[in-house]
Each structure stands twice: as C-alpha cells, then as structure tokens.
Amino acid sequence: MCCLIRDMIESFSRRVFSGSSGTYNVHALELAAAKVRKLKGLDLTVHFLDDTEHVFHVEKRSKGSALLDLVHQHLELVEKDYFGLQYPENKAGPKAECMVWLDPSKTLKKQLSNCQTNLYFKVKFYVSDPSKLQQEYTRYQFYLQIKKDILEEKLIVAPSTAILLASYIVQSEIGDYCSEDHDGNYLSNLQLIPGQTLELEKKISELHKLHKGKSPADAEFHFLDHAKRIDMYGVDLHNALSEDYDTVLVFNMEAYRSAKTLWKTCVEHHTFFRLHSPKVKKKFPISLGSKFYYSGRTEFQTVSDIQQKGKVEHKFVRSPSRQLIKHITPAPSLEEKGKSFMAPARPSRPYDNKVTSLGSKEPRKAWGADSQISDDDGGFLDKPLDVPFSPGKILSYADDDIPSPTSNGLYDTPPYSASHSPISQIIEDGSVTITLFPDDEGKYGFNVKGGTSKDVPILVMKVAPNTPADNCSPRLSEGDQILQINGKDMSNVTYEEAVKLIQEARTTNGGKLVLQVKPNVLYSGLEEYEEPPYQYVPIGDAQTVQSGNPLEQSMLLLADGLASGALVARYETLYRKHPDMTCDESLKPKNVNKNRYRDISPYDSTRVVLKNGTNGDYINANYVNMKINGTEMVNKYIATQGPLQSTTEDFWQMILEEKCTLIVMLTTLVERGRAKCHKYWPSVGECLTMQNVTVKCIKEETDLTGSFVYRDFVVTDTAIKEDREIKHIQYMVWPDHGVPSSPAQFLQFTEKVRDARRDDAPVVVHCSAGIGRTGVLVLMETAMCLIENGEPVYPLEIVKTMREQRAMMIQNASQYRFVCESVHAAYLKNIVPQKEEEVPEST
Structure with a gap:
C-alpha cells in the first residue's frame, strides 16, 4: 500500500514539473495530496432506521465521536444522546449475536477492522416515557426502532398488544380509515407484525377505525406510550450461564469479550439513567479493575439542555412499512402475474410527512366512552387504551374550567397568543422565574402533581402544546419543580393549596401568574414518595365545598373529574396487577x-x-x-x-x-x-x-x-x-x-x-x-x-x-x-x- 502511494506521488510529480521553468501547479498538487489522504481514510456505510443508508468518509485515526457527529449532522438530530452506532464484532452482519457499540472516546482504527465498513444507527438508551422526548423527529426515530424490534422479534409482544401497536402504525402511514378506499385486504401489503395473518389484519383494521383524526405524530406518540409498558422494553439481552452458590448468583459469559461488553453496558445505562452527570475520572498510580467510564451526557443533562434551547423542529419524510405481498387491487394483467408491486399512492393529507402544530387542531377521541372496546377477551386489549397524555390530546390541567355540557371532554389548545407572551428569567441558583398570562380561553396549559403531605414537592405534570406554558423559553416540562407561585413558597403546601393559587391567579392582576421553577425532570427524591390520588378541586360554589358533607363533596369531585377527563387519566396510572402479589x-x-x-x-x-x-x-x-x-x-x-x-x-x-x-x-x-x-x-x-x-x-x-x-x-x-x-x-x-x-x-x-x-x-x-x-x-x-x-x-x-x-x-x-x-x-x-x-x- 505504501509503495503504491509513493509511486503515485512520484508519477504525478514528474507530470506536473516536467518541462516547467521553475513553476508548479499548486492546485494539481493539492488534489494529489487529497487523493492520498482519502486512501488513508475510511468509507463507512451507516444504515439508518428508515432502511436508508449513507456513506461517510472519515480519517482512520479519528475518534468514534467524529463519525457520530457526522451522523447527527446528516440526520439534523438534536436529542442525539439516546442513540449510537453498532457494528458486528464477528463480522456476521446486523443479525450477529455480538453487536458492539462504537466507543466515541476510542479511535476508529482500534475499533474497526478493514473489512468492517457497515455500522447501524440504533436507539441505545430507551427512554422511560416518550413525553420526555421534546422533538417530534426524536420520537419518530424511537418509533422506527421499536417497530423494527417487533418485526425482528427482538421485542416479544403479546398478540393483543401487537395488534394495538400495529393499528397505530397503520394510522401513521395510511391515515384515517375510509371504507371507499380501504377494502378488506388493504393491510395485506404492509408488514406490521410477525406471523401476520388475515385474521390478525381484521383485528388491526377494527382498531384502526377508532383512530380517526389522529395525525402521524399523535399515532406515533400513542404507539410509544403503549410500547413502553411491554415487559422487555429497553432490555439489552446478553447470553450467559448462571451458577447459584447459596446467596451468591454467578453469571458466566461465553468469552472475555462478552463479559467486557456486558460490563460496559451496565456502566453506561447506570450512568445515563441514574446520575445527574458522569463520574469524573480519578487518576491513581495503581488502578484495579475496569478503567471504563461513560463519557457522554446523562438523560438528565440531555433533557435539561433541550429545555434551555427550546423546540426547533424540522421537516422530515416518514418512510412506509416494508411490503409483504402483492396488493389485490387493481388487478394485475396476465403478463404481470407473479410480479409484486407497491401499493397505489394515497392522496396526500395536510399533515402527511411533515411536522405540524400539535396544538392547533384537536384530534377526535379514539377511546372515548362510546368506543367499541372488548372488555373480557382476557387481554385482547392488553393495556387501557385511553392514554392520559399525548401531543394534541389534553385531558385536564390545574387551571381548567369545567367544560360546557356540549363539550366532549377534551380541551382545544388554540394557537399561542402573542398578546400574552410568557417571560422567563434565569436565576443564579439554577431556578427560573416564568411569568405567564392565560390564553384566550383563560388557561395557562399545565397541570401539577405532588403535595401528598407538607414535605412532598409540587411538580409540573403535563404541559399542553401551543399554550403559554409550552411557549416559555425555557418551557415548562414534566417533572419541573415549582418553588414559588406568585411569590408564595411551595415547599410546605399541599396539592389543593397549589391548585387554588393557580386558579386564583386568573382572576387577579390581569391573570398574571409568576412561577419560580427548578428545571429538574428527574427529581432525585421523587421516588421516595408515592404519588397521591388525584384530588379534584371543583371550581364554583366554595360554600358547598366547605359545607362539611363528605358525600356531597365527593360527588362534586366526581363530577369535576368526569367533566375534565382527569378522572380517567388518574385511572390509567394504576397498576393492573399488584407488583408484590404472585400467581x-x-x-x-x-x-x-x-x-x-x-x-x-x-x-x-x-x-x-x-x-x-x-x-x-x-x-x-x-x-x-x-x-x-x-x-x-x-x-x-x-x-x-x-x-x-x-x-x-x-x-x-x-x-x-x-x-x-x-x-x-x-x-x-x-x-x-x-x-x-x-x-x-x-x-x-x-x-x-x-x-x-x-x-x-x-x-x-x-x-x-x-x-x-x-x-x-x-x-x-x-x-x-x-x-x-x-x-x-x-x-x-x-x-x-x-x-x-x-x-x-x-x-x-x-x-x-x-x-x-x-x-x-x-x-x-x-x-x-x-x-x-x-x-x-x-x-x-x-x-x-x-x-x-x-x-x-x-x-x-x-x-x-x-x-x-x-x-x-x-x-x-x-x-x-x-x-x-x-x-x-x-x-x-x-x-x-x-x-x-x-x-x-x-x-
């Protein structure tokens, strides 16, 4: 190789300098040097989740982070810390048993051999709740990953759950069900779930009909919200043999490399999900054990950073599901029999394949009280279907009024009014002061939780898209701790007191609501407390509420919860099976x-x-x-x-x-x-x-x-x-x-x-x-x-x-x-x- 390069340079130099009178072609020489440098570099093909691929040229001595940066720039990915690049250690392709994550801190030369030129872009850290993902494009990448995991049977899903998830895939890609366009076999050309049969397609179709009105972003959010409840969601499996010695359980890996891979995975996941920031490396003269440290950002840092920057969405094209079999309409000619072809293009919809405002249009309820839901099929619908929170579907907020009798239980979230602009100010102690004014419907657009007792913090629970709370810079986000409301300290107040202060703000001082907030999505002490049941605070007859009749008060709360939708939202958070009880x-x-x-x-x-x-x-x-x-x-x-x-x-x-x-x-x-x-x-x-x-x-x-x-x-x-x-x-x-x-x-x-x-x-x-x-x-x-x-x-x-x-x-x-x-x-x-x-x- 070195000889070849040397001969090329000498040959090119002779051609450039021959017959010259003391001058030389600078541009030609630079091109020659560029060719030499290219030979020393690597052409790496990265396969993406939408089944596209792209070739990146990088220096061989570059670190893994250089390739990752190029990939993130190519995708215009903002919330990039959840993702990584994998390559097969045994060179057996993407389905190899031993897939290794590219280490950003090591050079590509030490990690990749000359024949390893294919890498695979994947989700590395599976977020516990899709609402933590601020960007629609990030949620779309998660959606593609989980869909691929299910199809490749890396994620084993109960049939009932698989059917439900498939119905959201269909809604995202095809849109609303239309009896004129969608015949009995309209799903037969889409690969949706493993072992797909005509009977399963009929069940998927029945659920698809109930999703009418959901945009692709809505459907994908619901998909993720149900997928997060699958038992093996986000679990990274490693082959091992176990030995049990009294109280000690020993895992034997197949080889040293397998053990090291498992150890690195454990360290990375522990750091990413459980720490605020990575541990600082400490240098000792003599070190024992592994020297590996996770050097990337944690989930806490990622979410906090995105909150500070605010939302910056970009347009992107959604990829269709893989094709399975020939579509039955239109009928093929005799010459075309035996040939497969793509499904006919569907008419475009206003929100197809591009980012749209999630709050400007209210989607219809897919799982309302009048929906056709099977109740006793032994888990035909594996999880409750009335999801409490998703983009475009807002059930209740701390500042909501009781809807009118003609309301369907959901709240419109009109476009943000510039006349009521939110103002934020960063305080030196890390907290943020945000001034909000209600929108045209008198809502700030967020809800709170906590306050079981005097020592439990008040946290932001939900934020509606395109509302004053959503358009703050930085915006309110789930998990943010509210330190003050209009100057009142929230460290020793109950849930009812916090809600009352928010509601009172609407009727005083022009609706001005001043919040001092500590951005803290992963509040470290929250797991010590059990979230209290919803305590619905009805708006209206205060004398009735204070009348002292417990039954009458409970009925007022019940009516308010039914009207706002918060009653069902809280039901959704209950465990279905007691975690401490065996069967x-x-x-x-x-x-x-x-x-x-x-x-x-x-x-x-x-x-x-x-x-x-x-x-x-x-x-x-x-x-x-x-x-x-x-x-x-x-x-x-x-x-x-x-x-x-x-x-x-x-x-x-x-x-x-x-x-x-x-x-x-x-x-x-x-x-x-x-x-x-x-x-x-x-x-x-x-x-x-x-x-x-x-x-x-x-x-x-x-x-x-x-x-x-x-x-x-x-x-x-x-x-x-x-x-x-x-x-x-x-x-x-x-x-x-x-x-x-x-x-x-x-x-x-x-x-x-x-x-x-x-x-x-x-x-x-x-x-x-x-x-x-x-x-x-x-x-x-x-x-x-x-x-x-x-x-x-x-x-x-x-x-x-x-x-x-x-x-x-x-x-x-x-x-x-x-x-x-x-x-x-x-x-x-x-x-x-x-x-x-x-x-x-x-x-």
Whole structure:
C-alpha cells in the first residue's frame, strides 16, 4: 500500500514539473495530496432506521465521536444522546449475536477492522416515557426502532398488544380509515407484525377505525406510550450461564469479550439513567479493575439542555412499512402475474410527512366512552387504551374550567397568543422565574402533581402544546419543580393549596401568574414518595365545598373529574396487577388448562382453595371483600371466570363449599361468534349430576325487556344429602364491545342484585374473564352502599382495593368512566336514599 502511494506521488510529480521553468501547479498538487489522504481514510456505510443508508468518509485515526457527529449532522438530530452506532464484532452482519457499540472516546482504527465498513444507527438508551422526548423527529426515530424490534422479534409482544401497536402504525402511514378506499385486504401489503395473518389484519383494521383524526405524530406518540409498558422494553439481552452458590448468583459469559461488553453496558445505562452527570475520572498510580467510564451526557443533562434551547423542529419524510405481498387491487394483467408491486399512492393529507402544530387542531377521541372496546377477551386489549397524555390530546390541567355540557371532554389548545407572551428569567441558583398570562380561553396549559403531605414537592405534570406554558423559553416540562407561585413558597403546601393559587391567579392582576421553577425532570427524591390520588378541586360554589358533607363533596369531585377527563387519566396510572402479589399456582402445568385466558390469573394469597375438588384444589377465582366505611358491613364476593366445560364441576364444588346462595352472570354464552362461558347449569326441569353435587333447575324467567334472566336452582350435597336453594341472575344485554348505553338499566340490575343478597355468604360474580364487567358491578354495589350510609365515594380507591384482591378488576377506561357516571347518576336521581340517623329515645 505504501509503495503504491509513493509511486503515485512520484508519477504525478514528474507530470506536473516536467518541462516547467521553475513553476508548479499548486492546485494539481493539492488534489494529489487529497487523493492520498482519502486512501488513508475510511468509507463507512451507516444504515439508518428508515432502511436508508449513507456513506461517510472519515480519517482512520479519528475518534468514534467524529463519525457520530457526522451522523447527527446528516440526520439534523438534536436529542442525539439516546442513540449510537453498532457494528458486528464477528463480522456476521446486523443479525450477529455480538453487536458492539462504537466507543466515541476510542479511535476508529482500534475499533474497526478493514473489512468492517457497515455500522447501524440504533436507539441505545430507551427512554422511560416518550413525553420526555421534546422533538417530534426524536420520537419518530424511537418509533422506527421499536417497530423494527417487533418485526425482528427482538421485542416479544403479546398478540393483543401487537395488534394495538400495529393499528397505530397503520394510522401513521395510511391515515384515517375510509371504507371507499380501504377494502378488506388493504393491510395485506404492509408488514406490521410477525406471523401476520388475515385474521390478525381484521383485528388491526377494527382498531384502526377508532383512530380517526389522529395525525402521524399523535399515532406515533400513542404507539410509544403503549410500547413502553411491554415487559422487555429497553432490555439489552446478553447470553450467559448462571451458577447459584447459596446467596451468591454467578453469571458466566461465553468469552472475555462478552463479559467486557456486558460490563460496559451496565456502566453506561447506570450512568445515563441514574446520575445527574458522569463520574469524573480519578487518576491513581495503581488502578484495579475496569478503567471504563461513560463519557457522554446523562438523560438528565440531555433533557435539561433541550429545555434551555427550546423546540426547533424540522421537516422530515416518514418512510412506509416494508411490503409483504402483492396488493389485490387493481388487478394485475396476465403478463404481470407473479410480479409484486407497491401499493397505489394515497392522496396526500395536510399533515402527511411533515411536522405540524400539535396544538392547533384537536384530534377526535379514539377511546372515548362510546368506543367499541372488548372488555373480557382476557387481554385482547392488553393495556387501557385511553392514554392520559399525548401531543394534541389534553385531558385536564390545574387551571381548567369545567367544560360546557356540549363539550366532549377534551380541551382545544388554540394557537399561542402573542398578546400574552410568557417571560422567563434565569436565576443564579439554577431556578427560573416564568411569568405567564392565560390564553384566550383563560388557561395557562399545565397541570401539577405532588403535595401528598407538607414535605412532598409540587411538580409540573403535563404541559399542553401551543399554550403559554409550552411557549416559555425555557418551557415548562414534566417533572419541573415549582418553588414559588406568585411569590408564595411551595415547599410546605399541599396539592389543593397549589391548585387554588393557580386558579386564583386568573382572576387577579390581569391573570398574571409568576412561577419560580427548578428545571429538574428527574427529581432525585421523587421516588421516595408515592404519588397521591388525584384530588379534584371543583371550581364554583366554595360554600358547598366547605359545607362539611363528605358525600356531597365527593360527588362534586366526581363530577369535576368526569367533566375534565382527569378522572380517567388518574385511572390509567394504576397498576393492573399488584407488583408484590404472585400467581404461581395458576402457572403450574396441572392448572394451566383450567384458565380461560392465559393472562388472567388469580392471586395466590386471595384465591379460592377447593377442599374436596375432584380435580385438585385450584379454580380461577378470588375472594373480594369490600368494607363499607362508617359501618360494620362487608360485602363479600367471589370474582371468577366464566366456567369452562372442564371446570364446571369445580365451579359447583366451590358453590357448595362456600355456602353461596347467589350467582351473578354478566355475559351471554356466545358473543360475536366467540364462546364466553360454558352453559354450566341444566335446563328447567333437568338435573346435572356430578361426583359430589347435583344441580336441578326449577325455575327460569325473563323480564319483559329481555334484559335479565332469573333462575332458581336446588343444589344437593350428595355426601350428606343436604339441599340448598341458589338464585341465579343473568345480565343479557351488556354489549360485547363497550358498556351499556345508559346507567339506568345497569342501576336497575344492581338493585336486583342487592335485593337478592342473603345471609353472609359471598356472592359469586362472573363474566368471561372475571375482571372487567365483574369489577364494574362490584364497584357499583359498593358505591350504592356508601351512598346509602352517607359515606363519601372515591371510585379510584375502590378500584385499588379490588385490584389488591384480584388483578385487573375493571379492565379498561371505558368501563371505569361508565361506572363513575352510573355512581353520579345514582346519587343525583336519589336511586339509593340515604338512611336517616337513628335518634335515641329520650328517657
């Protein structure tokens, strides 16, 4: 190589200087030197997440940071610290088992061999919440990465979640569903999920229809917001063997290089996510152990820097999903059969493939109370779908008024008014003073949380796009600590006091609101406190709020939460399964087939244990006991799945052993062609005989509307020849998707259940999975009892109590909103009269 270069220079020099009279061609010589330098450099191909690639020329002795800078400039990437470049250490391509991150602090010569010319741009640090990403383009890169992880099955996703995520991909790339343009196979040419079938495409299409009105940016945000909840999201896997020595767990890596790679990954992730700044290297004469340090910026530094700079969005082109198969329309000619071709271009929309203002147009609700959502398919919709916060969808803020009766529960965020410009001033101690004026609708556009007690800080929770709070420089961001509001110190105030100060500012001094804020997105002490439940502060009749009637106050708060949407937003933050409770018994091989759905399992600590079961002691059922505050009353339930044919005998054995007298059924046997429950009872006049019990149906009646069916059974314990009468009430018209059309009929049904209660025996309640509709009924009856006794009703606390006894009770936001509306209706219409206090007789 050296000889070749030398010969080139000598040859070129002879041509340049021959025949000259003491002059030489400077430009030609510089070109020759440039060619020589180019030979010493590297041409590296970087493959990007949108399946494009670009060749970068760098000096071989340059550090990795030089190549990274060129990549960031090429992409115009601002929030660059989340990303990195990977290359295969064993030169086996992008799917090699050992992929290594390019080290910015080391030279390319030490890291790349002559044959390693391909690198892959990837997400290195997976953000815990997409709302921390300030730039739409950054969120788009994350969206591409996760979509690629799912397709390559690096991220294993439950089918229900995969279907939901795919529906957001379709909305982002195709736009709103149109029956005229989108036939039954309009998704067949898009590669959306692994193992894609026509049946899965139909489910994806059904969800796609519900996303109408969402822009690509909205759909991608929802995609990320659901993806962050996947169990293996952001997990970097390394092959290892384990050895267990008493209390010590040892990981054996395949080779020294593998161990070093794992160690470096751990150091980088710990520093990036958990520290404010990287550790400073300390030089010692003798050093032991690894010398590796993470030299980049931490997440805290990245977010703080972007806040200070503000948003600078740029236009970019979104890439389509990979093509799978030939599109069926238009039909190909005979000559073209067997050839695949791209789907026909769709008409452009105003917001396709470019950044748009997220706050100027309100998208329609995809998951409102009237949406068609399956409730008991055992996790068909893996996560609640009513996302509490996303660009363009703002549910509630600390300064919101109650919407008008015609409002749909969302708030428009009009373009920022220049007449109410925010002013910010940097203070020497790192805090920022921001002066805000409300917009034309009287809103500042942010919400707060914290203040559980006097020592818990008040933090910014949400910021609406294109509002005064969003247009500050630096802008307010989630996690910022509010130190002062209009000069009042916030270090020892509660949530209610903070909200009251914000609301009062709108009516004084021209709406001027002065905030002293400490930009601190990753507040280090926050994890020590549990965020309190939402405490809704209604605006209006202060005398009523201070009247001292706890029930009346709780109903005011309930109405305010329903109107603003904050009630559902808080519900979304609840855990679905208690993190400290196990479901090990349901996973045993002998019990797996007794579960109707794989992801619906009873807690071990509260499960019903059969004493004399013919097939063992397991049944998918939990005790759920609901204490009525202010009384000695405890409503006892057994929440269970709809029996399978193979578990019918277990179900009746449970009825026998628990001395139950009432069964409440909230489903039909078949809904939309799918079996929801086995017919576990005999027809009128017939008898069902099992090993330990016989069941005879002696009566069956349907009400005039066809909504309810009442049955009477006689259950006989064959061992002791003892009979017991059992009431059976079935709700026949609960829609397969969504909730009842109005609370009135549901309240009537709940009253029937209350009237049928006898003794102290638990009421057996089941739907299909035993969590969705079952939870709605339990909450409703609990609330009725509380209203009857003049006690306040806090639905969120009731849900938490239920989920401490059976996972996922009240399965989705649609059900939760409906039951809250039913509770409020029951109170307003005096369906449950309050008991009068007993006056002691005078002596």
